[in-house]
Amino acid sequence: MNPEQGLILYGPPASGKDTVTTALTGLHAKYAQFARLKVGSGKSTGYRMGTAEQLHELEAAGNLVYANTMYGNTYVIDRPGIDAAFAAGVPVVHLGQIDGIRALVDGYPANWSVVLLWCPREVTEQRSAGRGDSDTAARLAAWDATREDLDAHPGTTWDLTVDTTAAAPQDVARLIDQLLAQRAGAASA
Template identity: 85%
Template structure:
């Protein structure tokens, strides 16, 4: 097993991936959100904005671990980006597709902790509207797609499941941090 530890946060839109990641980095600055390569428009914060040509070159070189398309954009997890994230600390990768989790766990050797962050659909709607999203309807469609994705993969296992309507972001961060410490201790024992 690799000694490199990484965290994958899976969940529907507005389930708390950004908020929990912020709480993790406040708890320990070695945690950092992995900035996926984004080709398209809209929100740039939290992404490495790129061009279709850059994505094509990475794909041609076999350096794309996983790519998906949502909200009219392409999002990629690329090997050079993950290498840089591990060199800087403990990457926290946000995903909304089980296939993306499997691609990353199978395609990049590390000790990945996979965490399901969950909230009901109406909470996604409330949080999306509350933060001023202009595409709440698309986020609800993505929530539906996440639910379908989970239903289509009943054998998917989680290292930790957190209901973000019950756990504060700080509590969720502490649970994740404790889990990684336990895993690191077990790996060295």
């Protein structure tokens, strides 16, 4: 059996997860960013906004794959959402926690490729300010937390690691697309 392919992009804020995902969707329509369920307030673009009651219902039904709290909100990867994303193509899941990667890979069987997108802290600060974020300080704290997360999990392996200050988003998208094509070929062999 050849399980469905999924893609996890891991990295600190402003490391290029959105930009690379946009380049991937421009490369092939099969790629689509997974819209996590967001319980809270603030930016709603790219999320499925939900309620605390929905979160409790997902948890009670065993459909909560992973949840984390950041920026005063709860972000959820849910089984029905991932099911729908796989039905539409290749989901691209953005994560900033290694525990989230492990929860998704272990909790939702698929042929997951995991890509580390990285940029220095000062680049996160410049990109965040450049895109008009009102919470750049919180994003820098999240960058610090991502660095600590990496340091705390030295055995984590990546299918691909990219410094997004050294590679154009379209080039990164092509590398990822090639990676998934190679993994699909290996899985079907």
